[in-house]
Amino acid sequence: MTELRVGLIVPLSEEFGYVSSVVDLLGDFREQGRVYHSFLVPGTEITGLLTVLHEMGQSNAAIAAQDLIRVFGVPLVALIGTGAALSSEVALGDVVVASEIDAYLHRAKAVGEAEHPGGAGLALAGTSWKPSAPLLDLVRNFPLRKASRDVVTAWSGDALARCPLPVGLRPAAGPGLHVAPVATGDVVVGSDTFKAVIRNKNRTLAAVEMEAGGAALSAYHSDTADVLVVRGISDHAAKDKTATDLTPDVDGRPNAWRRYAVTNATRILLKLLAAPDFPWRATSPARGPVSPAPPRRPEPGPSRGDGAESGPAVDGRSPDGRRSGKGWLDGRTVAAVTSGAATALAVESLLHRRRDIEEALSAASSPPAPEAGSHAARTESADGPDGSDGGSHP
Template sequence: MSVPETQPTALVLTALPLEYAAVRAHIEEREELVHRDGTRVERGRLPGTAWQVALAELGMGAEKTAALTTQLIGWLRPEAVLFTGIAGGLKDDIAIGDVVIGTQVYEIHGGKQTPEGFLVRPKSLPGSHALEQAARSAVRDMADVRAHFLPIATGDIVLADAGSEIAQLLRRNYNDAGAIEMEGSGALHAAHLNGRLDALVIRGISDRANADKTREDASGSQQLAARQAAKVTVAVLHKHHPRSAASDLPRSSRSFRSSDPEEGPHRGLGDGATYGGDHIDFSGGTFRGPVIGKTDGRR
């Protein structure tokens, strides 16, 4: 088994070959790595960033995705995990080719069947705040991308009937979801169980999750959706910097941390707290953020 180098790694996951190809087109100087259990990734350089990107094609399904993502995280030790690809749209105002960035991911099959009917027991996982913020910043300057920040539903189903029982369940219980797909919850579960790891699901809309799905897919909508999702994924990595590279960033792009005594006058803010220009740093790590208003302890 090849041993990955110790460099900032972003793990980009896909389910389908066309999704993989859309991301692969952005990665240079690729090499193939093979895990001892046979899982393969291509690792390469993302131009204009400090990232090396490890790209994997995992196949369909949340359970398989969770297992393989856990394996890849343990092997490659990435700082960020992004699942990118295509999905069905669930809103009338979300068009084919639009991109949905998952503010959270719903698992839609959990519940209890009773004589009164199926009682939903919703489960959700949030996307990374840092990656979501990077995505919001990135898409502002992408005139050719129409992005939506909404929850994404994950279910072991391909939805092609807007009048089906599962479609009705989505409308009743997950009516804020913008897209439905099959893998996102598995990737987020694996990321959340592996400590401090940023993760986000990014999906291009290839169909409207209705009876027109086959016709829309045949029109090339899947390729368009995969390209748009890959474009946003790459833009997010241009915005989101590796933690190990944070000290090399310009001040305007750094995290809010200013404990350097040369950065400004220090004022009495309690033990271990310093004021550096426009930021407070508590050495105990309980607060780091911009200072708004007075800092003399009055409320």
């Protein structure tokens, strides 16, 4: 039985092209204004949902991560794409997995040079997040353990063999895997001076990117999901960034380093997710209202004439135009079935759960009308039941 366990965030459509060349996408569907692509982690029964931001930045990633966690209940949000090296030990094409996510611009202060010499007029403060200890332990030991070190060696060798760069630009060795702190902020870093500012704040930072802080913040506030940031290194965060990005591949297509970096990152991410001892957080049914919900009242609707109730329309609305839980489920199930039976079962299970919660909330907010003359009914009407709150690169 397949199980939906990972939500994958890809910042840009360009990066989606590289990721989809590695991940076998089963199909797609739209939910609450966002398109999701379903996929299966090779060699496992783990399914995932991938979504593309189409724009860079922390806030976009935060919203996407929140949707994946709240709507689908995924216990892991993974973020993949390009990153820029801050450390001289990190080469183009290498992959950095974040051991710490440093939002270096958080609480930054603009100051004069006299107040902060050499700081380019910006005094950094920052805040940070980390993956859970079990997840970080797995990633750090993945290249070292007997069961997985050969996997990493083979990944690096295969990556070099697939490298799309011309012979004169091809790296001498396959990509390295680094587990190190990553800087995140809403700035495209292409300046040696600004790069030095970031490094001066935290000399252990290996790379910089633009979305991890948002995804990490949503996972942190959920208290149910972990976060895994995997970045392929495509430039040095220096003045030559544009030229590096435009480097052509053997077929003359630009962005060869970006393609190489993201495909390397995607392949090692899939290897990590397929680890038999991957520390998935336990999932539990989403919490409904605190107080018991009153019994459901049947919704009025026209009959088909054969004694059976008419079902919802294909667009997920009931015959009277209102969206129903059943219609929402049917529409998503149809989309999932076209994506493959395995994904359908996983997604449908989650949607059943969500439908039940939505119906309970709806019933709780609209209790049956009290009978006239009933003291208990009059008291309930006066007090009223409590309502429930609704939930909110370089």
